[in-house]
Amino acid sequence: MNSPKRTTIYDVAEEAGVAASTVSRALRNPRRVNAATREHVLRVAERLGYRPSPLATALQSGRTATVAMLVPDITNPHFFGTIRGAERRASAAGITFILSYTEESADNERNQIEHLARSVDGFILASSRMSDEGLWEMAEEHNLALVNREVRGLPSAVVDSRVGSRQIVEHLASLGHRSLVYLSGPHQSWPAGERWRGLRDGARNLGIRATRLGPFPPRVVGGGAAADAVLVTGATAVVAHNDLLAIGVLRRLAERGVSVPEQISVVGYDDIFGADFCVPALTTLAGPQDEAGRSAVELLLENRSRSTARTPDRRVMLPSHLVIRDSTGPAPA
Amino acid sequence: MNSPKRTTIYDVAEEAGVAASTVSRALRNPRRVNAATREHVLRVAERLGYRPSPLATALQSGRTATVAMLVPDITNPHFFGTIRGAERRASAAGITFILSYTEESADNERNQIEHLARSVDGFILASSRMSDEGLWEMAEEHNLALVNREVRGLPSAVVDSRVGSRQIVEHLASLGHRSLVYLSGPHQSWPAGERWRGLRDGARNLGIRATRLGPFPPRVVGGGAAADAVLVTGATAVVAHNDLLAIGVLRRLAERGVSVPEQISVVGYDDIFGADFCVPALTTLAGPQDEAGRSAVELLLENRSRSTARTPDRRVMLPSHLVIRDSTGPAPA
DNA sequence: CGTGTCGTGGCAAGCGATTGCCAAAAGTTG
DNA sequence: CAACTTTTGGCAATCGCTTGCCACGACACG
Numbered sequence: 001m002n003s004p005k006r007t008t009i010y011d012v013a014e015e016a017g018v019a020a021s022t023v024s025r026a027l028r029n030p031r032r033v034n035a036a037t038r039e040h041v042l043r044v045a046e047r048l049g050y051r052p053s054p055l056a057t058a059l060q061s062g063r064t065a066t067v068a069m070l071v072p073d074i075t076n077p078h079f080f081g082t083i084r085g086a087e088r089r090a091s092a093a094g095i096t097f098i099l100s101y102t103e104e105s106a107d108n109e110r111n112q113i114e115h116l117a118r119s120v121d122g123f124i125l126a127s128s129r130m131s132d133e134g135l136w137e138m139a140e141e142h143n144l145a146l147v148n149r150e151v152r153g154l155p156s157a158v159v160d161s162r163v164g165s166r167q168i169v170e171h172l173a174s175l176g177h178r179s180l181v182y183l184s185g186p187h188q189s190w191p192a193g194e195r196w197r198g199l200r201d202g203a204r205n206l207g208i209r210a211t212r213l214g215p216f217p218p219r220v221v222g223g224g225a226a227a228d229a230v231l232v233t234g235a236t237a238v239v240a241h242n243d244l245l246a247i248g249v250l251r252r253l254a255e256r257g258v259s260v261p262e263q264i265s266v267v268g269y270d271d272i273f274g275a276d277f278c279v280p281a282l283t284t285l286a287g288p289q290d291e292a293g294r295s296a297v298e299l300l301l302e303n304r305s306r307s308t309a310r311t312p313d314r315r316v317m318l319p320s321h322l323v324i325r326d327s328t329g330p331a332p333a
Numbered sequence: 334m335n336s337p338k339r340t341t342i343y344d345v346a347e348e349a350g351v352a353a354s355t356v357s358r359a360l361r362n363p364r365r366v367n368a369a370t371r372e373h374v375l376r377v378a379e380r381l382g383y384r385p386s387p388l389a390t391a392l393q394s395g396r397t398a399t400v401a402m403l404v405p406d407i408t409n410p411h412f413f414g415t416i417r418g419a420e421r422r423a424s425a426a427g428i429t430f431i432l433s434y435t436e437e438s439a440d441n442e443r444n445q446i447e448h449l450a451r452s453v454d455g456f457i458l459a460s461s462r463m464s465d466e467g468l469w470e471m472a473e474e475h476n477l478a479l480v481n482r483e484v485r486g487l488p489s490a491v492v493d494s495r496v497g498s499r500q501i502v503e504h505l506a507s508l509g510h511r512s513l514v515y516l517s518g519p520h521q522s523w524p525a526g527e528r529w530r531g532l533r534d535g536a537r538n539l540g541i542r543a544t545r546l547g548p549f550p551p552r553v554v555g556g557g558a559a560a561d562a563v564l565v566t567g568a569t570a571v572v573a574h575n576d577l578l579a580i581g582v583l584r585r586l587a588e589r590g591v592s593v594p595e596q597i598s599v600v601g602y603d604d605i606f607g608a609d610f611c612v613p614a615l616t617t618l619a620g621p622q623d624e625a626g627r628s629a630v631e632l633l634l635e636n637r638s639r640s641t642a643r644t645p646d647r648r649v650m651l652p653s654h655l656v657i658r659d660s661t662g663p664a665p666a
Numbered sequence: 667c668g669t670g671t672c673g674t675g676g677c678a679a680g681c682g683a684t685t686g687c688c689a690a691a692a693g694t695t696g
Numbered sequence: 697c698a699a700c701t702t703t704t705g706g707c708a709a710t711c712g713c714t715t716g717c718c719a720c721g722a723c724a725c726g
Contacts (some may be wrong), residue, residue, distance in 0.1 A: 006451065008712055019676045024714060034674060051453045055397070056712035059388045059681050074417045077410075077606060084407045087434060096452065099432040101420060118386045118682095119429065120337065247610060273410060274607035277580060341682055352706045357684060367704060389682035392711050449710095671724080677717090684710085692703070 007048045016044040027052065054096070058119075067300055068098035068116050069124040069293075070109055076218070077272040078242060078289070082126050082147055083157070085293030093301065095121075097215075106130045112140060122300035125149070129188060136176035145299040147292050149190045150315065155303065157295035157316040159287030161269060163193055165198025166194040168285060171322055173206045177265065177329035183226045183249070184214030184307050187240035192241055195269065199239060199293035211235070216245060223248015231256070236264060236331045243268035243275045243284055250278060250327065258318055261329030271323055280326035340381045349377040359575035360385065387429070392454075400633055401431035401449050402457040402626075403442055409551070410605040411575060411622070415459055415480055420627030424632065439463045446475060455627070455633035458482070462521060478567025478632040482523045483648065488636065490628035490649040492620030494524055494602065499538075499629075501572055501600050501618060504655055506539045509664035510570040510598065516559045516582070517547030518555050518574035526573055528602065532572060544568075549578060556581015564589070569597060569664045576601035576608045578618055583611060583660065594662030604656055613659035620653035 013020040018041060025032045026041040033041075058064040069086050071079045079223045083099065090097040098120060102109040102317060113123055122143035138144060139154055146156035172180055182199050185192040196212055198227050203210035213229050216222040218241050227249040230238045240246035246268030253260055260266055260280055268275065271286030295316040300315065346353040351374060358365045359374040363508050368372075369583055391397040402419050404412045411455030416432065423430040431453060435442040439462040446456055455476035461468060465484050471477060479489035487490050505513055518525040529545055536543035544563050549555040560582040563571045573579035586593055593599055593613055601608065604619030628649040635647065 008716095010712080020713080021677080022675060023677085024712095028714080032674080038672080051447060051451065053392070053712050054387050055392045055451060057391055057714075059386070059683085060712080060714045062681080072530075074413075074420065077413075080410075080413070083432075086365075087407065087432065091433065097432060099420065099430060100424065100683090114384060116429065118384065118388060169612065251610065265568070274610065277584065277607065277612070278610045279612040300705075342684095343682080353683080354685075354707080355703055357682095358705085361684080365704080370704080386682050389711090390684075392713090393684045395711080542676080669720100669726105671721080674720090676719085679716090680714085682711105682723090683713070686709090687706105688705105688707085690703105690705085692701100695699090696697105 007050045008051075008272055009050070009052070012041065012045045012048055012050050015048060017045040030271050050304050064096075064119055064121050065094065065118045066098060067122050067124060067297060068100060068112075069126060069296075070100050070102050070122045070128070072095050072102050072104045072109075072129055074101045077274070077314065078244070078245065079126055080273070081244030082293035082296075085290030086124055086297050087293075089294040089297040090289070093204055093297070095297070095301075103130065104129060106134060110134070110138070113138060116285045117142060120197060122303065124300065126293075126296075127189070127191070131188075131289040143300060143303050145303070147296045149168040155299040155314045156264070157292045157318065159289060159318045160320050161194050161291050162198040164269075164285040164287070164322065165239075166202035169199055169202030169206060169208070169210075171283075171324065171328065172237045172239075172265060172267070173208055175237075175265065175329060177208065179211070179235050179333065180233040180237040180239055181208035181230050181233055182210065182212045182214075183216055183230070183238060183240045184212050185216070185218040185245070187215050189218075189241075191269075194260070195239075197240065214241070216241065218242045219244050220248040220251070224252045227252035227256070227258075227333045230264070231258065237267070237328070238264060239267045241269065243270045243272045243282060246282055246284070246327075247274070247278050250280070250282070254279075260327050263332055265328040265331070267328060275323075278326065283325045283328040284323050285320050286323045288318050292316075293320050338368050339386075342383070342385070345374065345381055345383050346644050348381060349374050359605050373515060376632075376657045383407045385548045394634040396480060397429075397452055397454050398427065398451045399429040399431060399446075400455050400457060401433060401453045402459060402560045402629075403433050403435050403445055403461070404459045405435050405437045405442075405462055407434045409577065410607070411460055411577070411603050413606070413611070413621030415626035416628075418623030419457055419630050420448075420626075421623070422627040424631040426630070428630070428634075435462065437462060439467060442577060443467070443471070446471060450475060454634065456473050457633065459629075460522070460524070461627075464521075476633060478629040478636075488632040488647045489630065490625045490651065492625050492651045493653050494527050494618065494620070495531040497602075497618040497620070497655065498528050499571075500655045502532055502535030502539060502541070502543075504616075504657065504661065505570045505598060505600070506541055507570075508570075508598065510541065510661060511569055511664065512542035512544070513546045513570040513572055514563050514566055514568040515543065515547075516549055516563070516571060516573045516578055517545050517580070518549070518551040520553075522574075524602075528572075528574065547574070549574065551575050552554035553581040553584070556583070557585045560585035563597070564591065570661070571599070572600045574602065574603045576603045576615060579615055579617070580607070580611050583613070583615070587612075593660050596665055597663070598661040600661060608656075609658065616661040617656055618653050618654045621651050625649075 026038040027071045087097045127148040216226045268284040271284045275282040344444040346356045359371040420430045459480040523641040549559045604617045
């Protein structure tokens with residue numbers, strides 16, 4: 001506990017026979033102090049086991065060396081990669097990483113930001129539920145970086161799903177499929193729009209038919225209704241908004257005795273943990289989610305001193321790739 | 334950004350025509366100030382959009398309203414439940430949640446604690462890699478709560494795996510198995526010891542043979558070697574240290590054409606995401622991991638003002654239950 | 667040798683709250 | 697109505713660190 005008062009910069013100063021300011025400079029601003037003095041101060045600090053107080057530092061300097069990541073839904077494995085990447089990058093830069101969940105609500109997101117605003121240098125908003133306008137407004141006051149969401153004027157790191165979606169279409173077309181169904185995620189979901197556009201455009205180019213159903217909750221449980229909806233369309237290929245939904249679809253199809261991929265091919269997005277060992281193993285569009293998290297932290301760091309000039313909005317686009325497994329196959333004759 | 338200086342307690346004080354101290358009291362210590370004054374101050378604060386600075390508060394009062402959770406390995410889904418539970422509980426109490434990974438290293442763990450010590454009210458150590466001695470030492474200086482680890486004198490929240498392990502043995506024995514193999518996790522792992530003891534004792538009671546192999550890395554990739562090791566023993570039942578390892582075993586067995594559960598029954602621990610849709614679906618000992626996370630936060634909160642008396646060490650033991658799926662079946666004749 | 671420059675270190679004013687202590691105002695009591 | 701207690705609000709110190717400004721000495725230069 002804090003009972004045995006921790007050693008402060010003053011303790012070090014006294015012990016070293018210098019002023020507190022000198023200690024501070026020796027630590028933060030090496031060139032501002034004589035090499036010998038500095039060496040001495042450092043040694044004393046070390047001996048006393050001195051640790052700076054991040055709070056005091058932050059209060060004074062305004063820099064907290066902390067970032068917060070806001071994620072809509074903690075139960076969604078999709079975010080694990082992003083969280084991991086962001087945490088790693090932050091950690092490597094000596095930056096404290098705060099994780100918080102917004103329970104899928106834009107209001108909640110706003111509140112969290114407001115609540116943490118003074119304690120962090122910036123926010124990583126993963127799959128934000130806020131509107132573009134809301135984000136712009138927030139960005140006036142706070143340092144933001146978006147993950148898997150693009151908004152004009154705001155820095156973002158996204159895994160491509162537009163180009164990847166075309167690859168999906170090409171893959172399916174090459175297997176002889178003439179039509180596909182996209183099982184859409186939530187309406188406000190930015191990637192859902194991207195994916196659909198990619199699929200639609202790809203389909204148009206290749207002269208096959210693409211239709212969209214939904215929205216469905218992007219979770220395993222959503223797969224039941226989704227699968228049934230697909231069956232009535234008679235489609236031979238279905239692309240689910242994400243792997244969870246795809247897995248739910250696989251389940252329901254198995255229940256109903258529809259064989260995959262013989263009768264229907266199924267594709268997902270994200271390549272989450274488990275996509276390789278569900279049955280049949282899922283064909284899915286994989287992307288470097290952890291890279292996205294990493295990049296987001298970097299965008300935040302770049303923007304730290306944005307107080308003066310507005311940096312041009314940086315956008316990082318990470319390439320995705322199609323992982324072909326057992327859930328896709330030749331279209332039935 | 335911070336350019337438009339955020340409103341402070343002084344701004345509110347001036348606007349309301351009172352002293353800063355009054356504002357502070359109106360906010361924190363309502364009974365210390367006249368109801369009318371208080372009402373007025375609150376209104377002004379609201380109008381000015383005042384938000385207290387957590388940093389300043391923490392610096393002065395010593396309470397940070399923040400907890401940190403240290404997890405050895407971010408890639409292990411086992412921790413997701415615990416993280417979720419802890420985050421939720423913290424969030425509900427208005428407490429900021431810091432998440433950090435220790436990369437499986439005790440040293441790293443120690444460093445992280447040292448690094449964050451001034452910024453948090455306490456630490457949740459999930460599956461700590463530190464020795465008992467190390468933990469005692471840390472507990473002298475810091476407010477700790479352990480998850481899935483019991484150490485004398487320290488508060489902890491653990492999911493029972495001892496009793497649960499007996500249930501596993503009973504389940505297997507009832508299916509006619511006369512011997513089982515435990516695929517052990519890392520040697521320093523506390524649950525590994527518990528599980529083994531539970532299995533061994535259970536086996537002794539029921540007159541069946543239990544042997545231990547390992548240690549194996551508790552990940553899917555560890556399953557390959559583990560499965561092969563099992564096969565040479567000729568055992569009919571194998572209990573893996575966790576679901577990841579179990580899934581790896583399932584895979585390898587499938588590769589080698591060994592059918593589960595006809596030839597070998599497989600059991601895991603944790604009931605992670607995916608355990609229900611791998612093939613065959615995994616029989617596993619499920620526990621309320623999120624409860625453990627939640628409890629850990631509560632232990633920390635109880636102990637917040639521990640500066641004076643040492644509270645008796647609180648231990649929370651959460652019950653586990655066996656989820657029987659398709660990976661276990663009657664012993665082969 | 668006088669003066670200008672540069673390198674160093676110290677002083678002290680914050681950063682934004684909390685809180686012990688005190689004094690003025692209000693309420694109580696005989 | 698005097699004496700005393702209780703409320704209530706303000707002053708100022710404090711938490712631990714950063715940083716602008718100043719001063720002092722060393723050094724270089726003309």
